[in-house]
Amino acid sequence: MKVLVAVKRVIDYNVNVRVKADGSGVETSNVKMSMNPFDEIAVEEAVRLKEAGIADEVVAVTVGSAASQETLRTALAMGADRGIHVVSDEELQPLAVAKVLKSICLEETPDLVIVGKQAIDDDSNQTGQMLAAMMKWPQGTFASKVELNDSKAVVIREVDGGLETVGLSMPCVVTTDLRLNEPRYASLPNIMKAKKKPIEEKKASELGVDIAPRLTVVNVSEPPKREAGIVVEDVSQLVDKLKNVAKVI
């Protein structure tokens, strides 16, 4: 069984993101970048399937600039067998990434594709769903548990009211939620070994898919600054403030 995992290079989740002065986006120069945390969970799940003898091969795919290779190397150091780097100097929107992943799926014919439920930079939560739709494959989104047996995937999903269990025929797409697993840190020997693992490079513009953006970012702004709180003297004053100042009751 072959597992394909998508990994995106994003601003590290610990970084205090700064909006560019002209409102065109956020500052990425001289900012620490890392693998999207939900994609670390995707890689971990795929590697565990390999360690359990269920998967034979784990292929990591990234779509992005030359620097994204670093993210692929992290996936390889965590245990993926090989990488595919779809090079694009433009930041691709989720629809375009889904089309690129579709083209890779048609070539690689994986049994299972695992992607993050969302990339923490654009918070789109779209790529996995669009890929599944375009491949006409079933999808198990927001997975907090995945079990594979008899060419079926059983996915426990985190939904508003609790947990939902769905059975999917394979090939299928699974998107990871936070509680699926705790990703490992790559050990130094594995980081060294990962340097020798193969990475195939392809140009996004040469895959024959329409990657033109469909959305224009009109403006990016910082959230309003939180105002200082006040100390109220008693419950009636609290109720008054909630009713007449905050207008929440």
Ligand code: AMP
């Ligand atoms: P999004 O729909 O942008 O929130 O992203 C959801 C998931 O799709 C991410 O967690 C990744 O697994 C995958 N993905 C999105 N963009 C890329 C990219 N440029 N390269 C590789 N994977 C991506």
